[in-house]
Amino acid sequence: EIVLTQSPGTLSLSPGERATLSCRASQSVRSNYLAWYQHSPGQAPRLLIYGVYSRATAIPDRFTGSGSGTDFTLTISRLEPEDFAVYYCQQYGDSPFTFGQGTKVEIK
Amino acid sequence: EVHLVQSGGGLVQPGGSLRLSCVASGFRFSSHVLNWVRQAPGKGLVWVSSVSGEDGSTFYADSVKGRFSISRDNSANTLYLQMNRLRADDTALYYCTKGLLTFPLSTSWGPGTLVTVSS
Numbered sequence: 001e002i003v004l005t006q007s008p009g010t011l012s013l014s015p016g017e018r019a020t021l022s023c024r025a026s027q028s029v030r031s032n033y034l035a036w037y038q039h040s041p042g043q044a045p046r047l048l049i050y051g052v053y054s055r056a057t058a059i060p061d062r063f064t065g066s067g068s069g070t071d072f073t074l075t076i077s078r079l080e081p082e083d084f085a086v087y088y089c090q091q092y093g094d095s096p097f098t099f100g101q102g103t104k105v106e107i108k
Numbered sequence: 109e110v111h112l113v114q115s116g117g118g119l120v121q122p123g124g125s126l127r128l129s130c131v132a133s134g135f136r137f138s139s140h141v142l143n144w145v146r147q148a149p150g151k152g153l154v155w156v157s158s159v160s161g162e163d164g165s166t167f168y169a170d171s172v173k174g175r176f177s178i179s180r181d182n183s184a185n186t187l188y189l190q191m192n193r194l195r196a197d198d199t200a201l202y203y204c205t206k207g208l209l210t211f212p213l214s215t216s217w218g219p220g221t222l223v224t225v226s227s
Contacts (some may be wrong), residue, residue, distance in 0.1 A: 045145075100152075
């Protein structure tokens with residue numbers, strides 16, 4: 001089983017600041033099958049990024065995915081009020097298709 | 109537009125059974141893998157199970173293997189999760205999600221249905 005470890009657990013930032021979220025895998029993620037999701041309170045999660053780099057439909061370009069192998073990053077260039085949420089990475093290359101434990105981005 | 113309408117949650121005693129359903133619309137149902145993802149109260153997202161669109165191959169998390177069964181009815185655009193021998197740690201909000209062709213990520217999510225296992 002591939003274990004995904006996200007850091008930090010909580011990120012305290014102000015609107016307009018840059019957020020950098022990390023996702024580290026216990027072994028290489030096959031074919032870079034790595035996705036990022038945003039989960040806001042009271043809503044269903046939303047796909048942001050898949051295949052490490054590709055933005056999902058209607059996702060603004062302030063969200064950028066990068067990385068390869070075992071180290072992946074989600075960058076939010078300038079935080080908007082609606083971006084304060086919990087973010088999860090998921091690998092979908094090998095079953096079980098595991099999620100990380102999440103990073104909460106909170107308002108400082 | 110993709111719509112996923114979930115039903116079947118509720119309160120069940122430990123050891124009991126429950127079947128979740130998810131009726132889909134807005135896409136070619138048989139072409140895409142479908143998934144169940146759950147979130148226990150105050151916890152993170154956990155992948156539970158996936159079923160492929162074409163050959164019906166199934167995949168399970170170790171925590172539910174042998175107790176849960178995923179299936180799909182392509183003629184009715186419906187996904188199911190049969191949950192047997194339920195335990196307290198199965199208590200969670202269960203999401204039905206649509207994959208991307210053969211890729212078991214979650215491109216669209218249902219609203220979730222709550223399963224509570226308690227005596």
